[in-house]
Amino acid sequence: MSLRFGLLGLLAEGPASGYDLARRFQEMLGSVWPAQHPKIYAELNRLAGEGLIEVESEGPRRRKAYRITPAGLVSVRGWLADTEVDHTLRIQSVLRAAFFWLMDPADLRRHLEREAEFFARAAADYRGYAVAKDRGDFGSGPQTQSLRIAAEAGIRLYQALADWAEWAKDQPLATPGPGDVKET
Amino acid sequence: MSLRFGLLGLLAEGPASGYDLARRFQEMLGSVWPAQHPKIYAELNRLAGEGLIEVESEGPRRRKAYRITPAGLVSVRGWLADTEVDHTLRIQSVLRAAFFWLMDPADLRRHLEREAEFFARAAADYRGYAVAKDRGDFGSGPQTQSLRIAAEAGIRLYQALADWAEWAKDQPLATPGPGDVKET
DNA sequence: GAGCGCATGTAAAGGGTTACATGATTCT
DNA sequence: AGAATCATGTAACCCTTTACATGCGCTC
Numbered sequence: 001m002s003l004r005f006g007l008l009g010l011l012a013e014g015p016a017s018g019y020d021l022a023r024r025f026q027e028m029l030g031s032v033w034p035a036q037h038p039k040i041y042a043e044l045n046r047l048a049g050e051g052l053i054e055v056e057s058e059g060p061r062r063r064k065a066y067r068i069t070p071a072g073l074v075s076v077r078g079w080l081a082d083t084e085v086d087h088t089l090r091i092q093s094v095l096r097a098a099f100f101w102l103m104d105p106a107d108l109r110r111h112l113e114r115e116a117e118f119f120a121r122a123a124a125d126y127r128g129y130a131v132a133k134d135r136g137d138f139g140s141g142p143q144t145q146s147l148r149i150a151a152e153a154g155i156r157l158y159q160a161l162a163d164w165a166e167w168a169k170d171q172p173l174a175t176p177g178p179g180d181v182k183e184t
Numbered sequence: 185m186s187l188r189f190g191l192l193g194l195l196a197e198g199p200a201s202g203y204d205l206a207r208r209f210q211e212m213l214g215s216v217w218p219a220q221h222p223k224i225y226a227e228l229n230r231l232a233g234e235g236l237i238e239v240e241s242e243g244p245r246r247r248k249a250y251r252i253t254p255a256g257l258v259s260v261r262g263w264l265a266d267t268e269v270d271h272t273l274r275i276q277s278v279l280r281a282a283f284f285w286l287m288d289p290a291d292l293r294r295h296l297e298r299e300a301e302f303f304a305r306a307a308a309d310y311r312g313y314a315v316a317k318d319r320g321d322f323g324s325g326p327q328t329q330s331l332r333i334a335a336e337a338g339i340r341l342y343q344a345l346a347d348w349a350e351w352a353k354d355q356p357l358a359t360p361g362p363g364d365v366k367e368t
Numbered sequence: 369g370a371g372c373g374c375a376t377g378t379a380a381a382g383g384g385t386t387a388c389a390t391g392a393t394t395c396t
Numbered sequence: 397a398g399a400a401t402c403a404t405g406t407a408a409c410c411c412t413t414t415a416c417a418t419g420c421g422c423t424c
Contacts, residue, residue: 002276003411009283019375031271032278036413041377061375061420073286080287080295085277087215087302092186092270094216094341097334099193101326102257103264111264118271142285142358149355150281153348157278160344164337171333174326187383203403220385225405245392245403 002086003035003043008052008076011068013143015056018044019063028147031122031154047072093161100173112169119162126154186270187219187227192236192260195252197327199240202228203247212331215306215338231256277345284357296353303346310338 006029010021021044022037029035044066047053052072056065068076093115100108129151138144190213194205205228206221213219228250231237236256240249252260277299284292313335322328 001411002279005283006279009286012283012286017375018377022375029279029282032273032275034272034274034412037375038377038379038414039412041375045377059375060422061373063375063420076283077286080280080283081291085280085299085302087277087306088218088274089216089341090218090272090274091216091337091341092272094334094337095186095190095213096264096269097337098213098330099189099196099260099264100333101330102193102196102261107265115269118269122271145355145357146282146285149284149352149357150278152351153275153278153281153345156344156348157273157275157341160340161337164340167336168333171329173329173333185383201403202405206403218384221403222386222405222407223384225403229405243403244394245401247392247403 002033003039004047005076005079006033006035007040007043007047008068008072008079011053011066012073012076015065015067017059017063017065020065028150032150093165097168100168105173108173109169112165116162116165116169119158119165123155123158123162126151126158130155186217187223188231189260189263190217190219191224191227191231192252192256192263195237195250196257196260199249199251201243201247201249204249212334216334277349281352284352289357292357293353296349300346300349300353303342303349307339307342307346310335310342314339 006025007021010016010024016024018037018041022035022040025033025035025040044053048055048066051069052075053066053068056067058064103111130148132138133144133148133151138147190209191205194200194208200208202221202225206219206224209217209219209224228237232239232250235253236259237250237252240251242248287295314332316322317328317332317335322331
């Protein structure tokens with residue numbers, strides 16, 4: 001359901017095509033809400049069918065730009081205000097942690113080093129966006145202010161994971177003796 | 185794919201039934217990797233068909249406990265060591281942040297307060313588990329040490345989100361004038 | 369005119385949730 | 397006896413991903 005409102009939200013900033021939306025999703029929201037183009041196009045067609053968006057213009061390579069309708073605006077705002085937040089997370093890195101005891105200690109160490117690196121990099125990317133925004137590179141409309149807040153979440157989230165991986169690397173973790181696997 | 189290995193990983197600690205696994209998933213991994221019982225039972229049957237687990241015993245209410253096979257152990261370990269981590273996140277709370285500018289400021293403030301509360305609570309829950317573990321309540325086998333590490337991720341992740349929501353609450357956010365929606 | 373990037377889709381398969389269904393055992 | 401809990405499953409649906417397909421327009 002969220003992709004639907006993500007699209008409406010982006011269209012609330014102004015008209016865009018499916019292609020545009022796919023790019024912007026990838027760039028700005030890709031790491032907190034991935035969306036592939038087939039889903040986007042499908043959803044746009046459904047939204048148009050329901051009258052929440054409409055074709056604003058048709059361009060060169062059969063490009064169709066959509067505009068949000070008043071009904072569409074009402075719909076996103078309703079979602080933001082009335083729908084309760086789905087707090088579901090699904091983080092493979094943390095799932096794996098529950099099974100670290102099955103790993104060879106050397107493998108684990110290497111694994112955590114690479115994880116820390118990845119997360120630190122992701123945090124740095126968000127930080128880069130944040131400083132550019134704070135410098136005023138993208139103007140200072142309410143939309144970019146919101147993106148700045150979202151970026152802050154990215155920074156803190158990935159930094160937390162990077163710190164965690166760093167911390168975990170230094171945790172002592174006994175390797176299972178033969179008795180620890182498969183018996184109680 | 186991950187549920188598969190999550191089940192194998194849990195079964196590496198010792199035999200369990202689908203019901204047990206569903207409960208343990210819910211309790212320990214529910215907030216980083218949700219899994220409903222229909223999926224679990226289905227996956228267990230597939231795993232058994234592939235010889236990665238086998239029925240260890242049949243109990244009272246047609247309970248079937250499974251045991252991991254040597255092939256199953258090889259399979260989880262292979263996943264942990266060789267498969268690259270899927271770092272995909274999907275966090276609705278952060279997606280919503282990109283659209284805060286569409287919200288009524290009073291609604292937004294209330295929203296962020298409730299978010300902060302939720303995340304702080306989740307962090308506290310994990311912290312509760314962590315102190316119990318550090319007290320030695322669950323023994324100190326390598327399995328619980330791994331769970332301790334996973335719990336630490338939960339603490340840091342949710343604390344980061346709680347801090348973020350708290351921070352966001354104090355960010356100035358201009359409401360869009362009539363010109364900001366649907367134009368440009 | 370060759371190749372790249374724009375632009376939109378379809379089809380198939382996978383992963384996950386929700387609702388429904390059922391029966392056995394234990395507890396009060 | 398009735399209620400709660402244990403225990404397993406099926407069916408339908410929804411969401412998402414991956415692979416395939418196609419054609420236009422711009423640039424070199």
